[in-house]
Amino acid sequence: MVLGTNLKHIETAAKHNEIINSTENVMVCCGRMGPMCLPVYDIMEDLEDEYTNVAFYDMLFDSPEAHVIRNAPECSNFMGLPFTVYYKNGKLVKATSSIQNRAQITTILDEYFS
Amino acid sequence: MDFDIIIVGGGPSGLTAGIYASRAKAKVLIVNEGSIGGQMVLTHQIDNYPGVESVSGYQLSKTMRQQAKTFGCTIKTGVTLTNISLDGEVKSVELDGKQTFTAKSIIIATGGRSRNLNVKGEDEFKGKGISYCATCDGDFYRDMEIIVVGGGNSALEEAVSLTKYASKVTIVHQFDHFQGYQHAIDEAKAHSKINFMLESRIIEFIGTEKLEKVRIESLNSGEITEMSISGVFIFIGYVPQTEFLKDKLELNSWGEIVVDNNLQTNQKGVFAAGDARVTRTRQITTAVADGTVAALRALDYINQK
Ligand SMILES: Cc1cc2nc3c(=O)[nH]c(=O)nc-3n(C[C@H](O)[C@H](O)[C@H](O)COP(=O)(O)OP(=O)(O)OC[C@H]3O[C@@H](n4cnc5c(N)ncnc54)[C@H](O)[C@@H]3O)c2cc1C
Numbered sequence: 001m002v003l004g005t006n007l008k009h010i011e012t013a014a015k016h017n018e019i020i021n022s023t024e025n026v027m028v029c030c031g032r033m034g035p036m037c038l039p040v041y042d043i044m045e046d047l048e049d050e051y052t053n054v055a056f057y058d059m060l061f062d063s064p065e066a067h068v069i070r071n072a073p074e075c076s077n078f079m080g081l082p083f084t085v086y087y088k089n090g091k092l093v094k095a096t097s098s099i100q101n102r103a104q105i106t107t108i109l110d111e112y113f114s
Numbered sequence: 115m116d117f118d119i120i121i122v123g124g125g126p127s128g129l130t131a132g133i134y135a136s137r138a139k140a141k142v143l144i145v146n147e148g149s150i151g152g153q154m155v156l157t158h159q160i161d162n163y164p165g166v167e168s169v170s171g172y173q174l175s176k177t178m179r180q181q182a183k184t185f186g187c188t189i190k191t192g193v194t195l196t197n198i199s200l201d202g203e204v205k206s207v208e209l210d211g212k213q214t215f216t217a218k219s220i221i222i223a224t225g226g227r228s229r230n231l232n233v234k235g236e237d238e239f240k241g242k243g244i245s246y247c248a249t250c251d252g253d254f255y256r257d258m259e260i261i262v263v264g265g266g267n268s269a270l271e272e273a274v275s276l277t278k279y280a281s282k283v284t285i286v287h288q289f290d291h292f293q294g295y296q297h298a299i300d301e302a303k304a305h306s307k308i309n310f311m312l313e314s315r316i317i318e319f320i321g322t323e324k325l326e327k328v329r330i331e332s333l334n335s336g337e338i339t340e341m342s343i344s345g346v347f348i349f350i351g352y353v354p355q356t357e358f359l360k361d362k363l364e365l366n367s368w369g370e371i372v373v374d375n376n377l378q379t380n381q382k383g384v385f386a387a388g389d390a391r392v393t394r395t396r397q398i399t400t401a402v403a404d405g406t407v408a409a410l411r412a413l414d415y416i417n418q419k
Contacts, residue, residue, distance in 0.1 A: 004172070032250065033170075033172055034247060034249060034250040035149070035155055035156045035247055035250065036246075036247055036250045036251075037250070038149040038151075038155050038172060039148050039149035039192060041149075042149045042150055042191050042192055043191065043192030046190070046191055046192055077242055077323045077324040078241060078242065079241065079242055079243055079245070079251060079254040079255070079324065079344075079345065080240065080241030080242065080244075080245055080250070080251050080254070081250045081251060096241075097240075097241030097242055098240050098241025098245075099240075099241075101147065101148075101192065101194060102192035102193055102194065102210065103194050103210060105192075106210075
């Protein structure tokens with residue numbers, strides 16, 4: 001079960017853990033193919049060329065495997081899709097709920113991953 | 115000059131303008147805030163686009179974007195337009211306060227967006243109790259009490275659809291009557307989970323980590339009450355996305371761009387297409403028709419130079 005975007009997809013919790021523990025900077029957008037999520041995927045696709053030090057992934061919110069993001073303590077108050085999470089050396093350093101624009105995303109990337 | 119034509123907005127009108135202009139070998143840049151496809155991507159299923167039996171808005175957007183790219187269009191999406199210069203021979207756009215691009219002609223195709231309440235706390239609790247999309251976020255509110263703000267078709271229909279999840283839905287509306295179709299009003303009124311607070315408006319969203327309550331003002335008595343609530347869905351209509359053009363182009367009292375029959379604005383070389391311009395009909399078909407006309411007239415304009 002994957003999203004219909006051009007991003008790399010994470011399908012399982014095990015793969016998620018493997019990626020965040022083997023890659024320094026990771027951004028994962030966990031959502032659906034809805035109007036609040038699509039702009040975030042679009043921006044991530046665009047940023048892939050610019051931020052070569054960051055690995056960009058998406059994950060289907062409704063997949064049972066996405067519990068790794070849905071149940072993260074940092075997302076416990078979130079009530080709007082997508083849940084977007086940022087990992088540095090396996091540690092979740094930032095999480096946002098609902099639609100974000102390019103400037104909001106690049107501010108986080110610059111603050112945590114530069 | 116960096117480009118022949120810059121198109122501001124990547125909905126169906128902007129993408130169509132991009133397809134026509136770049137196919138005519140013009141050097142074209144589309145700059146877009148939000149997601150490519152604009153309001154089209156809000157539509158799960160489009161059944162009235164001729165020649166296509168049924169298609170998701172996302173798929174149609176993806177195809178239009180690919181067509182524009184194939185013809186050589188440069189597309190920058192998710193950007194913020196921080197400045198725009200429309201007078202004079204050289205027009206320009208500034209993106210994210212960093213990059214500036216110049217062109218001979220500009221097409222404005224910025225469409226419309228859902229209206230915000232512009233009330234204290236609205237930004238703070240977006241995604242933490244405040245939502246603008248029932249299909250996206252409805253299931254976070256299972257067995258909770260929520261408010262729907264608005265009195266048009268979207269508010270009434272979404273209130274009914276949210277009863278699938280919420281234990282109780284209160285529609286808060288500023289007037290004593292609704293603006294929706296009678297069948298939508300009847301369905302909402304007949305629903306056992308829906309109740310109404312008319313002639314009322316939310317004046318503040320309150321919470322710590324997430325939304326906990328709202329302050330509501332009665333427009334009749336001026337009385338202010340607090341109501342504990344888990345979520346608020348806001349559906350109060352669409353506005354043209356033209357605020358940034360206020361002192362630059364002629365707009366009517368609703369903020370729509372005034373154009374002539376060639377979709378030319380009051381600035382030479384600046385055209386407007388789709389939902390952002392003065393028009394009575396706002397559909398994908400009319401947006402793509404506008405995109406076509408605006409591109410062809412912009413090409414005429416730059417070829418006369
Ligand atoms: C829920 C819903 C369902 C609909 N269903 C249908 C349907 O079934 N059939 C149909 O024909 N029509 C439907 N419509 C209407 C149709 O989607 C619109 O008429 C059409 O998308 C308008 O196209 P547009 O290109 O003018 O503007 P939009 O689609 O609004 O696109 C404008 C684009 O410009 C961007 N933008 C805005 N401001 C700026 C800026 N300052 N700088 C850069 N970019 C900017 C926006 O982010 C957006 O991407 C529906 C609309 C909605 C909301």
